[in-house]
Amino acid sequence: MSLANTPKPPYYAVIFSSIRLEGNQDEYIQMALKMERLAKKQNGFLGIESAREEIGLTVSYWKDLKSIKEWKEQIDHQLAQKLGKEKWYNYYHTRIALVERDYRFSTT
Amino acid sequence: MSLANTPKPPYYAVIFSSIRLEGNQDEYIQMALKMERLAKKQNGFLGIESAREEIGLTVSYWKDLKSIKEWKEQIDHQLAQKLGKEKWYNYYHTRIALVERDYRFSTT
Numbered sequence: 001m002s003l004a005n006t007p008k009p010p011y012y013a014v015i016f017s018s019i020r021l022e023g024n025q026d027e028y029i030q031m032a033l034k035m036e037r038l039a040k041k042q043n044g045f046l047g048i049e050s051a052r053e054e055i056g057l058t059v060s061y062w063k064d065l066k067s068i069k070e071w072k073e074q075i076d077h078q079l080a081q082k083l084g085k086e087k088w089y090n091y092y093h094t095r096i097a098l099v100e101r102d103y104r105f106s107t108t
Numbered sequence: 109m110s111l112a113n114t115p116k117p118p119y120y121a122v123i124f125s126s127i128r129l130e131g132n133q134d135e136y137i138q139m140a141l142k143m144e145r146l147a148k149k150q151n152g153f154l155g156i157e158s159a160r161e162e163i164g165l166t167v168s169y170w171k172d173l174k175s176i177k178e179w180k181e182q183i184d185h186q187l188a189q190k191l192g193k194e195k196w197y198n199y200y201h202t203r204i205a206l207v208e209r210d211y212r213f214s215t216t
Contacts, residue, residue: 002161003125017111051159054109091214097121097205106199
């Protein structure tokens with residue numbers, strides 16, 4: 001996992017904050033990796049960043065609302081969303097946000 | 109760290125993605141905790157979520173751009189930003205985003 005190299009704003013961010021249920025760890029990780037691979041093939045995908053400690057945060061970046069809608073409705077992703085509710089998440093919160101500006105810092 | 113219980117959109121998210129330099133770990137954690145305590149006292153603060161693995165993600169939520177600007181200019185936070193560039197971060201990317209809509213799922 002590296003940082004997403006997104007273009008100049010405006011574009012969209014989907015902020016997915018979650019608390020996992022215990023168990024099904026291997027299955028969950030496999031599905032998360034599969035979803036990341038699939039998302040990268042979607043039209044309008046700009047990048048993804050993810051980290052988990054007590055809570056999980058995944059932020060994916062998208063060209064526009066249309067590309068977010070298409071990803072939400074993608075058939076394998078629909079199954080993952082269903083399994084997420086049934087088996088993997090105790091709680092989650094999804095926020096759709098318009099990135100208006102950004103700034104970067106690098107030592108190199 | 110729990111999930112942020114934010115109000116109904118619209119409001120703002122500051123997405124802070126980072127890669128740490130090695131070393132100064134204790135000092136960094138103390139400062140991060142101090143900044144979290146201070147942010148919670150700021151006008152317009154709505155919540156914060158954070159996780160770190162290979163990369164760090166911190167998303168803080170704010171009422172409006174004015175409250176984000178005031179937090180950016182808060183004097184102790186200014187020092188932390190300076191130290192961040194000098195000692196703690198190899199790379200970071202800050203995005204200011206308008207949360208337009210959200211949805212939640214809970215098992216309880």
